[in-house]
Amino acid sequence: MALIEAQKFYRDLEKGQLTPLYFLFGEEPYLINQSVERFKYAVLTEGAIDFNYSLFYASDADVTVVRDAVETLPMMAPSRLVILKEAQELSDKEWAELESLFENPVDSTVFVITASRVDKRKKQIRTLLDKASCIEFKKPYENQIPSWINYIAQSLGLTISNEAIHLLHKLVGHHLTEIEGELKKLGEYVEGKRRIELQDVAQVVSRSKEENVFDFTKAIGNNDRVTALEHLVQLLDQGQSEMGIVSLVARHVRILLTVKRGLEENLHGAKLAHYAQVPPYFLENYIEQSRLWTMKKLEQTLVVLSETDKALKSSPLSSHIWLENMVLKTCGNQPSMT
Known part of the structure; x- marks a missing residue:
């Protein structure tokens, strides 16, 4: 059949x-x-x-x-x-x-x-x-996760702002079961109002996970290989899935690529934030990091991430080696920006 x-x-x-x-x-x-x-x-x-x-x-x-x-x-x-x-x-x-x-x-x-x-x-x-x-x-595509967050929230009788969706996605990744678990906790936290805002996500989602996820993607964005490897170890120790880590980096790199394209088209402020589909609160950090990359390097990094994803699926027992290799290939050795 x-x-x-x-x-x-x-x-x-x-x-x-x-x-x-x-x-x-x-x-x-x-x-x-x-x-x-x-x-x-x-x-x-x-x-x-x-x-x-x-x-x-x-x-x-x-x-x-x-x-x-x-x-x-x-x-x-x-x-x-x-x-x-x-x-x-x-x-x-x-x-x-x-x-x-x-x-x-x-x-x-x-x-x-x-x-x-x-x-x-x-x-x-x-x-x-x-x-x-x-x-x-199959796992949803990365760009489908915000819709899934909204859908799961509605199934729990909740509404959630776009900024809160973005932050929850960044902190939790693309695993729908984990997203549902965090939304249930958020539902208990907001109680009567039944609406989740950005500050609610910042308060409820694990602070250590929040810090390490932000620090890890920030280290990748800043081309800081040593710091990225340190935070990679911390994320794995916390139980973050290997596939989830690849997804986090891929999403961050795609945002940097979009921001860079937007800047080349002379977009700024709210227009650039809308173009890159990121809340204005985070835009300046993305702009600063995007300036450390060339378009070619960002596109090459997405290829590395795709190869790492395939390697993890075919050889899960070697996951730590594949992830370390991903960081080594992704961070550092940036061509001159001049």
Whole structure:
């Protein structure tokens, strides 16, 4: 069965047009988890949830119990819902024990399998991709994150200013799960007013993370290799994801590139801030840093960041080496500005 577009998948769930076997995979856990919640509303009837819902995590699940849950008939309802999360943790033997459920899905059960990583060389994965309704959830593009921040805020009953969105994006990065967690904390902080402003984000989001993120991107922007490496270590020690760090640098470099182009077009003040899509509060820092770079070096740095992103995905065990190499290639050795 071919991959299903996410929007069609959402519409089918709303209409109750369900198939017995789903495979949700990809790098964005927030979207996968949100989809699992949607299945609960689409499949389970009120009053019968306790009898017809089973949730398993592959790392500690007995696949025999999982298979029995899938094959059990629903009680006082048309369908059962069985969720198996993080299926990439299954051994080859465990995959083989579930394969009969892929070849012959149980019509009375909606069996949903999720995975953050997929090895399409595996026979069972190929079978699953062929037999199941499959949806891949990719990470949003960097320029989509502000819209996602606004969407998640609205889903929590909050509104958020553009300046607050920009700062939250800069501090937290592009991980939607982390963004949701910070917005929940912000919602508790603003309580009655239900609107998040720039100062609220500055107060609530971890001060140490804020300082290190700002210091790291500032060091990159200032071409300060030593300081950048120091803050890289601090970010990793704090648990900042390697992919998130690359995303932070890429976003900062793209802003510097846009600011530099704007300056070349004689844009200044509010016009330049609007052109670069940054709040006026931060514009002067970006201008100062952009003057330390040539257009060619900024464009070359984006290529380095793209290569680092690919390397991290293919060799995650060497992540620290790739990131250090990224800083070494990015900072320093700037050509003369004269």
